[in-house]
Amino acid sequence: MDIKKLALDLATRYRAVILVGVGLPVGLAFDTGLRLRAKIYDLLGAAPERHDEKVAEVQAQVRRWAAQPADLRKPMCTDRKTWMNLSTRFEPKHQWHQIRMGNLRDILHVDVDAKTIRVEPFVTVGQATSYLIDRGHMLAVNLEIAEATLGGLAMAVGMTTHSHKVGLLSETVVAYEVVTADGELLRVTADSHPDLYRALPWSHGTLGLLVGLELKIIPVKSHVHMRYEPAHSQADYCARMYELSTMDDAPDFIEATVYSRDQAVIMKGEFADPVTPEQRAKINPIGRWYKPWFYTHVREYLNGEGDEYIPLRHYLLRHNRSIFWVVEHMIPGGNHPLFRALLGWMMPPKIAFLKFSTTPAVRKMTFTMQVFQDITLPMSAMADAVNKSDELFDMYPILLYPCRVYDRGPGSGQLRNPALKDRVLGRDYAMYFDLGVYGVPGPIQRGEQFKTVHAMREMEAFTQSVRGFPFLYADTFMTPKEFEEMFDLTLYRKVRAQYAAQGAFPQLYDKIKPEVDVLAVLDEEDEWDDDWGTRDPSAIGG
Known part of the structure; x- marks a missing residue:
């Protein structure tokens, strides 16, 4: 008997039970430890000299990497475990050179007069939210999921229900602190390094190593x-x-x-x-x-x-306790009054544990049986987008968040500028919206045949046709050519050359593509026949 295979099969089949019996208490203990650590550091006060020491160690690691013979240098990445981030994919970090950065997780300074906060990259949304509310402020773009890190959002993208006033999270970044491929530390602002400043959002750590971040904050009420x-x-x-x-x-x-x-x-x-x-x-x-x-x-x-x-x-x-409405598919009955009364205090499941406990079979199911996408489109396409989602996925609820997308002119980064017809009259921005589609498509819930990857590729094609863009934390089903048609990589490539990032860090597409072979899954779906049968959506574990 193959004990390992049996264990994986059981972990896949009984994942909901494991999440409740193991995942909730383990996740709670882990989260309590992080909260206690943050509280102790808060009471002691931020110590910028510790930050400088940690950054100096990152620089030293990069310089040691650069001192190796060229044929021994693998592209660099952070040492953060793939199961710790909120992306749906599992990055192949074993193929890259990992730089130790896990201790960069502290809030450094709040300037109430300037309305800014300076943080290290692994400070979480939950950590920043608690810290700032106690001081009468919040992040100008404050996500709903406590485990998201501010550095990850800055290098990717962030949006929330205040974004119709301020835009994407990148619009609220005052400065990035970046270690480049040669070990140099740069404070990157719109004035000091304009090209790098515009290219860092959506770069996913492929232009340099983020070691600090200064963000705008806003005053709040209770x-x-x-x-x-x-x-x-x-x-x-x-x-x-x-x-x-x-x-x-x-x-x-x-x-x-x-x-x-x-x-x-x-x-x-x-x-x-x-x-x-x-x-x-x-x-x-x-x-x-x-x-x-x-x-x-x-x-x-x-x-x-x-x-x-x-x-x-x-x-x-x-939306944190239910991870929007995704937990409903992971823990059926999790919203029952009795469950909430007895176990609700341990919710939500720790996202890191969900990824850590993902077996290959579960990962394949999440890729082929579940949709988890944030897609941003012009508001002029809202009705068509909802109809397309309804046609392709037949799943509700879905969310809509409005957001400004600014027209910064030529060479403004990976996002293509809004079409002139979508610009708000007299303003330098268009009003876009986030279409949040999360969960198990209706046909799969009914046990019907459904080609999820085909549907996602059709949704991506629709998104590209209306000048929209998907968030890249989720699985991407585009080919490299299709990816370059959706995103403008002109400035990105210029900056990679200017800061010697080529070879020092992975290419953007290599960083965000799923580890699952999309074309192979497409071929599998093409081969399905009428005997496809039924699948059990309760086996999906996120």
Whole structure:
């Protein structure tokens, strides 16, 4: 008997049980340790000299790499374990030269007057959120998932429900601190190194090693006054989202959750300090462990308008406990009142543990039986995009976040500038939106034959046709040629040459492509016949 194969088979089949019985308590212990460490460092105060020592060690490692004979040098990457990041893929770091950087995880300084925060790259969203709220501020772009690292978002992309006012996370970066291929430390700003500054977002660590980051922050109040507005036609919610996001006095936060092609709830949030008895009676701490998952709570407002006051910390991480609605497929029954009452305090499953426990069979299933995509498109394409998602995947809910995408002119980075027709009148930006499609496609849930990779490639083709772009943390199904048609690599290649990154760091496509052979899976799907049979979506573990 092959014990290893048997163990993998059991881990695949009973993954939900393992997640509840092992993943939740292990993840909680791990997260508690990180929180305790962050609190101790917070009490001791930031020590810039420790940061300088850590950066000097990174520089020394890079210089030792550069001193090797050319034929022995492998492309460099960080030593962060692939199961620790939030990407769906598993990077082949064993093929690259890993630079030890795991101790760069501390908040260094907050300048309330300048409204900036300086952090090391592995500071998490949750860590920064707690630190800043206690000081009356938040990140200008504050993601909903606590485990996301600020360095990872800066080198990739970040967007949230305040992005209709400030744009993508890269628009809020004041400075990057980067160690280049020759071991030099640069403070990269829009003025000091304009080309590198524009090319670093979406580069995924292929231009240099990020060792520090300075980001914009904004002042806040204690709560968010959330107003829920149901929409019962696609035309209504598409028009309303554009109207709200382009208003001169737009709400502080805007989002919509779509529950069917024509049914959505639009959410409008404003910073608030509830003081009257009537206001305080409407406070709803949605983040407490026993509360329903946020998207299920929002669904109730399809029946009529309503409002409530949500503590800011709870609002910013409102999708964290259920990882939007992905946990529903990992732990069926996780939103049941009894489960929440008994085990909800350990939620969500630690994403790092989910990846760590992913067997090859589970990884293949997540690639072929699940969709996890954030796709950003012009608002002019909102109705067509929802219809395309409905046609291809037949899965709900989906989310809509509006976001500015600025026109920075020629040579502005990997994102192609918005089409002139999509520009907001009199502004230097277009209003785009994030289409969040997460979960198991409807046909698979019904046990029907479904070619997931074919569908994803069709969605990517649609995205390219309307001048949109997918976030690259998720699996990419494009060929290298198709990737270059969607993204503009002109400046990226210029910067790679200018800073000697060629050969020193992996190519962008090699860094973001899935480890699963896309073309082989396409061939498999092409060979399916009518005897395809059924599959069990409960076996999918994220």
